[in-house]
Amino acid sequence: MHSHPAKGRLAPCPATSWATRMGKFDLSGKNVLITGASSGIGKELSRCFAAEGANLYMGCRPSEKDQLEGWAAEVEQAYGVKTATFPIDLASDRGPEELHEAARKAAGKIDVLVNNAGIFRYGSFHEIPLDYHDCLVRVNLMAYYKLMRLAIPHMVEAREGRVLNVVSAAAFQPTVYHAIYGAAKSFVQSLSEAVNQEVRGTGVKICTLNPPYTDTALLRDGGFPTNIWWLKVSGLCDAGTIARKGTRAFKAGKEVYIPGFINAFLHTILIRFFPRRVVNAISCWSLRVRA
Template sequence: MGRINFKDKKVLITGASTGIGKALAHEFAARGAHLALGALPSENALLDSVAKDIEEQFHIKTWCFAIDLTAPDGPERLHQEVKEKTGGIDVLVNNAGIAAYGRFWEQPWEPLEKTIQLNLQVPTRLMHLFLPDMIKRKSGLIYNTSSVSALQPTPFQTVYGATKAGLQSLSQGIRAELKGTGVTVCTLNPPYTATDILTKGGFPENLRWYAISGGLRRPEWIAKKAVNALEKRKFLYVTGFNAWLFHIVLVRFSPRRLVDWVSGFFLKGGWK
């Protein structure tokens, strides 16, 4: 099986106004894909300007969908409007996400509940909505922005890690169910990346983990490698050698107690 060719494919990316989503949009457009881009209604103008820049740079088509995916009918509206405007998509990138830093029991409930909803319930629902058409056409691809946080415990961001572990399990399970349909699910598992999610989520600026993992990555670096890996149909793609070593190799071969201790120490607070 050769590399996937994204030329003239229609790709829906949620959370495309900033960060990793915006960088992924550039990478897909550079390969000739047309883009359906989503973000919150409050970022409508930003999303429009991202779309306009990409259209001018890459001469592809874009459609914008400013919909709050945590609204009761958010995913259903996105599915309906995307179908009407684009006529159907080839690739769904479930990328919108939020996080909150702090001790589990000390955090207010509302942001935790929203994290579960946006990071796990929304992609689950969007896959449930978009998959039947893909299966009917015998072709389609889902790319879920998971995280290295899916691969071991994440103290002080436990709910975030749990949503990503859930998304990881869901992606791998659905992929097995999809065998032979012409449709598949892959995950992107980036390490810490310099985007708004960390500042909005209240992460310490100098988290100890950043020091041992080689610092924050750039979203453009993540996206370039991510779409390259997707072209090769990598099922679970951890971005970068350091992240692969820590989160795949060391986590798998170290005693559970050590993994828990290292996670707790390096995710607790920042270096002074």
């Protein structure tokens, strides 16, 4: 009879306290590697995590180096936590590996990985340049899974650790006119939920934060139209609110968190009652530019 190859390595972790058994996580004194911390949701998450006493190891693109360094100094002064910045392009061939290595060297140990960096462009799949698609897949998909693959073994070994993947409400159904963006988010959602099952009982947990459309540079620079039907109904969320709610859910041990009751109902429950072609038609209708 063959024994399961992963059994020994994934032996259950003895729970240390009531809070740990309930899946709660205390961020105080933890070392957090967060990508895309120079703006939007990532910046607001870094603020919330620092307010909880976490040390921040923050990434951005090389072009935003000065801005991130300024933000790190502000955070250190306001919250008295340690910070370090890593201006590394996650779209480059070995960007994720370089970031992980540099952050581990600086921190000694990564307790929490927040995969957040992302790019977006609105438009027809066949008209957006192939180079842009390549870049999106590298940043929104490959960097997420590579950083998970690099960080999780150390967490399992330490019998404690968390990954927070900033995904999107777009992960739960196809998203027309940002098809590749939605597809990359679905990949990360599926990966997160599967790996979370695999590491159950090891002291490690993979959580996702799934914001609805939020007012950040991502949408503004990506040409997201303001006159689509969906926005008329839902409006745009605020990055600070998403980060505060997301941090609360993460600390509470919530594995998949969609901010807002209506969003959660719509994206996880209601869509299950409709055939896929109806969901796709509604998605197309609600996300199409209106004259």
